Amino acid sequence: MTKILVIEDHPTSRELMTYLLRCAGHDLVETGDGREGFDLARTHRPDLVISDVQLPGMNGFEIVAAIKRDPALAGTPVVAVTASAMSGDRENIIAAGFDDYLSKPIDPETFAQQIARHLPPQRSSR
Amino acid sequence: MIDSDRAYDALILEEAPDAVIAIDAGHRVLLWNRGAERLYGYAQSEALGERLHELVQPNDAPDGAADPLNNLPPAGPSTYEALRRRKDGVLMYVDVTAKRIAPLNGGGNAPLIVLGEKDVTQLRVQRDAKLLETRFRDLFELMPDAIVVLNATGRIVLINSQAEALFGYPAGSLIGEPVERLLPERLRAAHLHHRAGYVAQPRVRAMGVGLELHGRRVDGSEFPVDISLSPLQTPEGTLVLSAIRDATERKRFEAALREKNEQLASAMQAKDRFLATMSHELRTPLNAVIGFTGTLLMRLPGPLNDDQERQLKTVQSSGRHLLSLINDLLDLARIEADKFELRMEPVVCQEVLRGVFGALQHQVEQKGLQFSLAMPDENLVALTDRRALTQILTNLSANAVKFCDHGSIHVGLGPAAGGTAGEVQFTVTDTGMGIRAEHLPTVFDAFARFESETGPREGSGLGLHISRRLAEHLGGRIELESEYGKGSTFTLTLPAGSVS
Numbered sequence: 272m273t274k275i276l277v278i279e280d281h282p283t284s285r286e287l288m289t290y291l292l293r294c295a296g297h298d299l300v301e302t303g304d305g306r307e308g309f310d311l312a313r314t315h316r317p318d319l320v321i322s323d324v325q326l327p328g329m330n331g332f333e334i335v336a337a338i339k340r341d342p343a344l345a346g347t348p349v350v351a352v353t354a355s356a357m358s359g360d361r362e363n364i365i366a367a368g369f370d371d372y373l374s375k376p377i378d379p380e381t382f383a384q385q386i387a388r389h390l391p392p393q394r395s396s397r
Numbered sequence: 398m399i400d401s402d403r404a405y406d407a408l409i410l411e412e413a414p415d416a417v418i419a420i421d422a423g424h425r426v427l428l429w430n431r432g433a434e435r436l437y438g439y440a441q442s443e444a445l446g447e448r449l450h451e452l453v454q455p456n457d458a459p460d461g462a463a464d465p466l467n468n469l470p471p472a473g474p475s476t477y478e479a480l481r482r483r484k485d486g487v488l489m490y491v492d493v494t495a496k497r498i499a500p501l502n503g504g505g506n507a508p509l510i511v512l513g514e515k516d517v518t519q520l521r522v523q524r525d526a527k528l529l530e531t532r533f534r535d536l537f538e539l540m541p542d543a544i545v546v547l548n549a550t551g552r553i554v555l556i557n558s559q560a561e562a563l564f565g566y567p568a569g570s571l572i573g574e575p576v577e578r579l580l581p582e583r584l585r586a587a588h589l590h591h592r593a594g595y596v597a598q599p600r601v602r603a604m605g606v607g608l609e610l611h612g613r614r615v616d617g618s619e620f621p622v623d624i625s626l627s628p629l630q631t632p633e634g635t636l637v638l639s640a641i642r643d644a645t646e647r648k649r650f651e652a653a654l655r656e657k658n659e660q661l662a663s664a665m666q667a668k669d670r671f672l673a674t675m676s677h678e679l680r681t682p683l684n685a686v687i688g689f690t691g692t693l694l695m696r697l698p699g700p701l702n703d704d705q706e707r708q709l710k711t712v713q714s715s716g717r718h719l720l721s722l723i724n725d726l727l728d729l730a731r732i733e734a735d736k737f738e739l740r741m742e743p744v745v746c747q748e749v750l751r752g753v754f755g756a757l758q759h760q761v762e763q764k765g766l767q768f769s770l771a772m773p774d775e776n777l778v779a780l781t782d783r784r785a786l787t788q789i790l791t792n793l794s795a796n797a798v799k800f801c802d803h804g805s806i807h808v809g810l811g812p813a814a815g816g817t818a819g820e821v822q823f824t825v826t827d828t829g830m831g832i833r834a835e836h837l838p839t840v841f842d843a844f845a846r847f848e849s850e851t852g853p854r855e856g857s858g859l860g861l862h863i864s865r866r867l868a869e870h871l872g873g874r875i876e877l878e879s880e881y882g883k884g885s886t887f888t889l890t891l892p893a894g895s896v897s
Binding site: 281287291294325354356374375376378379380 | 672676680683686689727
């Protein structure tokens with residue numbers, strides 16, 4: 272089982288993403304606070320992090336910077352899922368170090384696949 | 398006795414009212430009396446040994462090459478008038494009498510030229526003024542602008558009453574005065590310098606070109622001015638005609654305009670912020686609507702009965718409709734604000750069409766329509782923005798699918814038929830319901846949606862409007878032919894590009 276950390280302060284959006292990912296067979300850790308999200312990343316060592324951009328505590332840009340700076344977490348893919356969908360948002364987000372960008376509303380039929388693309392290949396021993 | 402005679406001669410030379418200057422064959426100053434010091438402002442110690450023309454000729458003087466000193470007759474005095482520059486930069490007219498003096502005793506010392514010089518600027522000004530007065534005064538009085546004419550020394554030789562009124566001087570009182578009288582004191586020295594340069598190379602300078610200029614009225618008050626300069630050739634030499642306009646009003650308008658522009662810019666920024674916020678705030682609830690409708694329709698929580706499925710699909714399509722409205726409105730706002738950033742490059746049309754076709758295939762198949770794509774084998778290249786082109790073709794094709802319930806959709810590509818070789822043409826033809834003739838003129842308007850006889854159609858009503866605006870931004874156009882009940886053909890024409 273892969274473990275995915277979802278950092279999203281909007282409860283409904285978080286519920287939607289965690290529901291879809293659980294149905295796709297992933298383990299979930301979740302929070303609505305940016306700082307707690309980074310702490311969870313350090314304690315849980317997830318295989319992938321999904322983060323909103325506008326967040327209380329620490330925003331998405333700060334989280335991705337902190338993760339990429341942390342030697343133990345640097346290889347963890349971080350995907351932004353955000354309602355910021357104006358022109359230039361994607362470029363700014365990718366430039367900030369996120370591995371991918373998905374805009375809200377997400378497509379429920381393809382969301383889990385889009386996320387799975389960034390997961391490291393599964394080790395059969397687990 | 399001889400000594401005292403010599404001393405007396407020297408005294409006379411020193412105290413002569415005019416400038417007395419002697420130069421050698423290389424025009425180096427050998428003698429420079431008090432009169433010369435007074436005339437040019439250079440002390441004897443500064444002048445001796447210097448080349449005369451470097452001391453007193455205006456920079457780049459046009460007559461520099463034709464210095465009369467180079468063409469003196471072998472014997473006898475030669476008199477001429479010359480434009481000269483004082484040490485402080487002031488230009489003046491000088492009356493020069495020059496005479497060669499042969500070497501004494503047939504050798505020994507080198508040949509000399511002796512010059513007697515005096516300032517005739519005022520005389521010259523009076524002469525120029527009289528000349529102009531008779532020739533131009535009446536004409537200049539008729540002109541709407543204030544006119545000041547200067548001679549080469551920068552003295553006012555003609556001024557019309559408009560100019561006198563503008564600066565507040567009594568009639569005639571400025572004739573012979575340096576033009577710097579009309580300038581604020583802090584700018585006078587710099588102006589003197591500019592003026593000397595202008596005299597050397599006179600050219601027409603249009604009003605409002607160049608520097609921020611200021612005038613000074615007789616009471617000392619300053620005001621902004623626009624000034625045009627033109628050289629005026631006369632038998633007496635080149636004069637400078639200067640038309641002056643009070644720029645106070647223009648500056649006021651400009652300042653008001655600038656303020657309005659700033660307000661507009663900040664309003665635009667506020668609008669951009671509003672759009673970004675609106676987009677963000679609308680997407681968040683839509684995420685839940687589209688997302689959970691999706692999970693239910695995917696039957697992730699459990700099975701659905703037919704009614705539930707049908708109703709959920711209505712929610713889903715309404716949600717998607719709302720999303721396309723938001724996207725289209727944002728696009729439109731960007732196009733209206735000219736913020737739709739275009740990246741013009743050679744784009745292979747076939748690639749774009751294949752992408753559009755691929756994205757629509759599912760919808761086409763669901764509706765049971767025939768879809769055909771006719772493209773030339775050889776790559777056709779348009780000079781365009783790939784994203785905008787994709788959006789236009791997607792809009793046109795999706796429109797065709799939307800309004801076509803049975804039959805076929807045909808998409809074609811080729812060089813512009815009958816047009817110039819420099820254009821490519823895309824056609825999207827459907828056998829749908831077509832458009833009534835009376836609706837054709839407004840089809841491309843925003844929110845132009847017409848009552849459909851076969852039920853409501855999903856869409857923002859902005860697709861065609863955006864497509865046409867985008868086509869215009871790309872330097873192209875969209876045309877429509879339609880026959881009600883039979884179908885429509887949309888033709889997009891774009892400038893062709895070459896493969897780089």
